[in-house]
Amino acid sequence: DGGITQSPKYLFRKEGQNVTLSCEQNLNHDAMYWYRQDPGQGLRLIYYSQIVNDFQKGDIAEGYSVSREKKESFPLTVTSAQKNPTAFYLCATAFSAGGYEQYFGPGTRLTVT
Amino acid sequence: GQQVMQIPQYQHVQEGEDFTTYCNSSTTLSNIQWYKQRPGGHPVFLIQLVKSGEVKKQKRLTFQFGEAKKNSSLHITATQTTDVGTYFCAGQANAGNMLTFGGGTRLMVKP
Numbered sequence: 001d002g003g004i005t006q007s008p009k010y011l012f013r014k015e016g017q018n019v020t021l022s023c024e025q026n027l028n029h030d031a032m033y034w035y036r037q038d039p040g041q042g043l044r045l046i047y048y049s050q051i052v053n054d055f056q057k058g059d060i061a062e063g064y065s066v067s068r069e070k071k072e073s074f075p076l077t078v079t080s081a082q083k084n085p086t087a088f089y090l091c092a093t094a095f096s097a098g099g100y101e102q103y104f105g106p107g108t109r110l111t112v113t
Numbered sequence: 114g115q116q117v118m119q120i121p122q123y124q125h126v127q128e129g130e131d132f133t134t135y136c137n138s139s140t141t142l143s144n145i146q147w148y149k150q151r152p153g154g155h156p157v158f159l160i161q162l163v164k165s166g167e168v169k170k171q172k173r174l175t176f177q178f179g180e181a182k183k184n185s186s187l188h189i190t191a192t193q194t195t196d197v198g199t200y201f202c203a204g205q206a207n208a209g210n211m212l213t214f215g216g217g218t219r220l221m222v223k224p
Contacts, residue, residue, distance in 0.1 A: 033211075042119075042201060042216040043156070058211065059114070090155055099144045099163075099205045102212065104155040 003027040004105035006091050011110045013085075021076045021108045023091030031097040032074035036060060037088040037107075046089075049074055050097040078110065085112045115140050117204050119215035127223050132189040134218035136202035144205050145178055145185045146212065151198040159187075192222050 004025045013019045023032065031050050035043040045058030049068040063082025068074050078085045090107045094100040116139040126132050136145065144163045148156040160169055162178035162185060169176045175188045185204075189196055199219045203212040 035214075040122075040219070043203075043214040045211055045213075048211060092156075098210070099146075099161070101146060101158040101161060102148075102156075103158070107155050 004091060004093060004103060006089075006105040006108050008108060009106065011108055013110070013112050015112055016080045017112075018080060019078050019085075019110065019112075021078065021089055021091075021110070023074045023076065023105060024072055025074075025091075025093045025103075025105075026072065027093055027103065028071070029093035029095055029103070030071070031094040031100070032068065033092040033094070033102065034058075034064070034066065034074070034076045035090045035092065037090060043090065046076065048097065078112075085110060115204070115206050115210075115213045117202060117213045117215040119202055119218050121218055122216065123219045123221070125221045125223065126192050128194060129191050132192050132196070132220055134187050134200050134202075134220075136185045136187075136204070136215050138183045138204045138206075138213075140183070140206050142182050142204040143207055143210075145182075146203045146205075147176060147185075147187055148201045148203065148214075149198050150201065150217070154198075156201060189220075192220070194222050194224050196220060197222050 033048045034046040047066040049055040065077045091105040092102040094102045146161045147159040150156045167178040173190045199217040201217045202215045
């Protein structure tokens with residue numbers, strides 16, 4: 001929400017290029033998440049991080065990579081190994097991992113041609 | 114792995130009609146959350162249910178958690194055009210587990 005920024009809002013890339021999506025938060029939340037949303041679909045978890053310098057694979061991690069060097073930042077790299085990268089990517093944060101409500105950023109719509 | 118199914122996938126209603134979306138989990142949940150995503154927007158948290166049989170209300174919205182903690186529902190009374198969007202449930206199986214989102218129900222309201 002207001003405390004989570006994702007940039008850019010729209011991103012266009014050629015097939016075969018890696019691209020990094022930014023996610024920054026000022027909510028002082030420990031947990032951060034990356035989700036992928038395809039048209040008319042639900043949210044699928046790509047990666048999550050419960051604490052700085054630690055992250056875990058979600059359900060669809062193949063072709064993606066992340067880092068968590070700072071509490072505020074959790075960038076997602078979509079690599080050329082991701083076969084269908086065109087999607088809406090949402091970053092979310094929570095006070096802590098597990099059952100806390102998640103706050104979502106505005107999202108980045110990635111189109112790869 | 115855990116699966117969360119939502120029905121219906123789409124619902125068209127006339128303004129003023131009621132609307133219900135249902136969420137079913139393949140496993141018992143420790144809690145369930147509901148989110149709303151407006152067209153072109155991002156999901157926004159609505160509510161969390163934790164107790165078996167719990168019922169919570171937010172104005173025209175009523176949320177229920179089943180006795181077996183495997184299903185949930187969201188009911189909107191007298192829909193308005195501002196209710197348009199996709200409603201997602203998200204379940205957590207155990208403490209420390211991640212949320213699993215349902216596929217969402219897209220609500221369209223005709224004025």
